[in-house]
Amino acid sequence: MSYEGLVHTPVMLAEVLNYLQPKQGGVYVDGTFGAGGYSSAILETASCKVFGVDRDPGVQIFANALHQKHPADFKLLEGNFGEMEALLSEQNISSVDGIVLDIGVSSMQLEAPDRGFSFQLDGPLDMRMDKQGSDAAYIVNSFAEKDIANILFTFGGERESRHIAHAIVKARAEKPITRTLELADIIKSAVRHGKHTINPATKSFQAIRIYINRELEALQYALEAAERLLTPTGKLVIVSFHELEDAAVKSFLSDRSGKKTGGTSRHLPQTAEDTRKPTFKLLSSKAVLPSENEVRTNPRARSAKLRAAERTYAEVEAA
Numbered sequence: 001m002s003y004e005g006l007v008h009t010p011v012m013l014a015e016v017l018n019y020l021q022p023k024q025g026g027v028y029v030d031g032t033f034g035a036g037g038y039s040s041a042i043l044e045t046a047s048c049k050v051f052g053v054d055r056d057p058g059v060q061i062f063a064n065a066l067h068q069k070h071p072a073d074f075k076l077l078e079g080n081f082g083e084m085e086a087l088l089s090e091q092n093i094s095s096v097d098g099i100v101l102d103i104g105v106s107s108m109q110l111e112a113p114d115r116g117f118s119f120q121l122d123g124p125l126d127m128r129m130d131k132q133g134s135d136a137a138y139i140v141n142s143f144a145e146k147d148i149a150n151i152l153f154t155f156g157g158e159r160e161s162r163h164i165a166h167a168i169v170k171a172r173a174e175k176p177i178t179r180t181l182e183l184a185d186i187i188k189s190a191v192r193h194g195k196h197t198i199n200p201a202t203k204s205f206q207a208i209r210i211y212i213n214r215e216l217e218a219l220q221y222a223l224e225a226a227e228r229l230l231t232p233t234g235k236l237v238i239v240s241f242h243e244l245e246d247a248a249v250k251s252f253l254s255d256r257s258g259k260k261t262g263g264t265s266r267h268l269p270q271t272a273e274d275t276r277k278p279t280f281k282l283l284s285s286k287a288v289l290p291s292e293n294e295v296r297t298n299p300r301a302r303s304a305k306l307r308a309a310e311r312t313y314a315e316v317e318a319a
C-alpha cells in the first residue's frame, strides 16, 4: 500500500481558508489530513502550528514531505478524528484556534486498488481506512440478508437495497465474494435496468464504507470534541460529501447556535436546552457549495457542502 505518485486535489480550499481565518501563532487541527492540501495551505497563510490527523497510515509520505518544509510547525497524529482530544492531549494541547474536517475518502484511497474502495479497479474487498476491524468482505459474506439491505439503504440511500442484498446472498452461497469487481458485478446484475447516471455500485460501496469505518459515529464524537477544544472565536469548518454527514453537522450546529426552536410552547416549562447559551455562532446560514468552475475542473467537488461556525465565549454545559 503506497500512495507514492498519487495526488488529491483539495476541495473548496479557498472557502476553507476564508472561514478558518488562520492567524499568527494559532494552533489548528486538520482532522482529515489526506495528502495535506489544507494543512499545507494553512501553514502558507500564517505562521502557526498545524496538527494533521488521519487514520490511514498510508498518508505518512505526505506528512513527511510537509514536515520537512515546516519541521517546527507541523505534526501528523495517526488516529481517528473522533478521538482528537486524546490525540492532542498526548501533545499537551487542550485548546485550539481552528478545526477543519474534509470527510470521506481521498483520491489516493480510491485509486489504490489494494485498499478495496473502488468499484472500478479490481482489488481485495477491504475498504478499512485504518486496516483495523472487519473488512467489507466480512460484511458481504457473513451478515444476514436483511442486515445487508439495511446497511445499503441507511448509509447509501440505495432504493434497490433488498434486490442487491438478495443477489449478494445468492452469489456467496456459490463461493465467497472476495474482490471489488466481483461485488460490483453482482450489484450491477441485481439492479433493474433504468437510466443510471452513476455506476450502479456507487451507493452500495459508499454504504459499506461508511458502515465499516463507523464514519457517522466518528463525526459525532468530533463535533462534540470541537465544542470543548475550540477557544472563544475559534473556527470549525466542515466539508462533507454525503447527505447523512451534512445533516449531522447541520443538526449539531443548529442546536449549539440556538437555531433549533423545536416548537416549544410558552405554556410548557423551560427545559435545560431552552436556557443553554449558544456555544457556536453560524458563519453562514446555509451550506456553502463549490463554485461551478471548481466542479468543472474537479468533479469530486460536485457533492461537497461546507458548513462553518465560530466558537462563542459560552462554556460547554454538561448534556
Ligand SMILES: C[S@@+](CC[C@H](N)C(=O)[O-])C[C@H]1O[C@@H](n2cnc3c(N)ncnc32)[C@H](O)[C@@H]1O
Binding pocket: 008, 009, 010, 011, 031, 032, 033, 034, 035, 036, 037, 038, 053, 054, 055, 056, 059, 079, 080, 081, 082, 102, 103, 104, 105, 106, 107, 129, 215, 218, 219
Ligand atoms: C477527503 S480526504 C482529505 C483530503 C485532504 N483535505 C487533502 O487536501 O489532501 C479524507 C481523509 O480523511 C481520512 N479520514 C476519514 N475519516 C477519518 C476519521 N474518522 N479519522 C481520521 N481520518 C479520517 C481518510 O483516511 C482520508 O485520508
